[in-house]
Amino acid sequence: MNYFTPLLIGNYIMLFINLSGLYIGLFKVNWKEANSNLKIFPFYISLSLLQLTLAMAPLFPTGIQIFKINSLEDYSANVFVIIEFILFCYFLKTTIYSQKIRFYISFTLILFPLFCFYYWIYLKSFSKFPAIITVAEGFILIPSCLYYFIELFLRPPTLELTKESTFWIITGILAYFITIIPIYIIDEYKANSPETLNGNLLLINTLAYCLFVVFINKAFLCWKKKVKL
């Protein structure tokens, strides 16, 4: 068993970044004074760590013996995607000012789980890696993220952007989904590609996710006091 394949190295990096993110989120942020919408991210990183552990476990011979359920990582990935979507929606809803976009987020918050349930139940795909669900999640979240930038320029420029945690997180979400959507579409429609291609595509996904967690860490480091309006 080669423990240093590019994909595993990517996973080690992701594990390290997630752990550091959890450490920063738990111990370096003064949560009494920080903006409340940042609070979801330590929880999100914990979930991500759990998911990563489940995804990495089958790659080790002992891991398979610990998790006896077949395709456990894919089941958990399906659940993870839906929780991730809810958390991102909550974050975007508390960040964006536009009532229309807030309504759009609320609407998709109902629509997306329905789509997921349809996909899992009728297509019996709960045990499959949720590529299409992730693509749908990305397509739903990208407009809200883009609107954040539009709103950023529509509103008076009173923020110090480099110290704005929401800016880094939304940039991270946007960059992550823009990167992985083409990968997942390719992965879905070219299922008969050679194994190496799929592995490399997954590696890009891992690296994009690492970058996203780095952005979350950056957001943690520029937490700021609550502003009473």
Add this chain to the structure above:
Amino acid sequence: MLEEKSEIVILIIGATILMLILFSFIITILFMYQKKQIAFQNNIELMKFEHDKNIMQAKLEIQEHTLDIVSREIHDNIGLSLTLAKLNLNTLQQNNNDYEKINSSIELIGEAIKDLSDISKSLNPEIININGLLRVLEMEVSRINKTGIYKILMEITGEPRFLCSSKELIIYRIVQEALQNSIKHSKAKNVQISLNYKINELELTLCDDGIGFTENEFTSNHKQTRAGLNNIRYRAKVLEGKCQIQSVKNKGTVIFLSVPVKNELCLKQ
């Protein structure tokens, strides 16, 4: 093996391009935001300036209105009372033994009436409308020179022309304030007023040989001088002009004012 290597190279290139795109996106956003921030700051400063200017203008208008009332009061009430007192004394003069005392009182009252009349005129904003800036300044200079204690010189260069009466009134008040400072606080004996009419601006320089002041003195003591000089600055701001005040201890003070007079459309009869 070769195929795997080339795939890794493609992966690295892809990841690098992705990173570059991401960073250029972030930098572009930050740059654009900063640009907007600078424009926003400039706009706020401009609005603040306009707001301050409007407040100052309102203050000056109120001040002018008050001066107008004081001027009328002096002319109509105090002046009249003194004139009546003088007339009464004139009638007393014929059948009284204290001839000299009464005569001296009449003279004093006469002087008081004249002084009050001058003050009343100088306080009245209408004086600018009637006489124009140069004439009024000449009157002010001659009024002070008459005391014999101070020597005020006025020099005019360039081609004199009429400005808006509101502008001329503010310039006149600046000169009055500066003269008052020179005489009252700087204890100056000689003051030189220079007016230089340029094509697009009017330059006013006021030099005195008074005791002057240092920066520390200006900020800590001399509340009245400070208020006077601040008034000059405020008024210069209302005129959208530049004001420089330089002072050397025991040498004197120079007040320089430059007022834009471009496209001056106000005409005087």
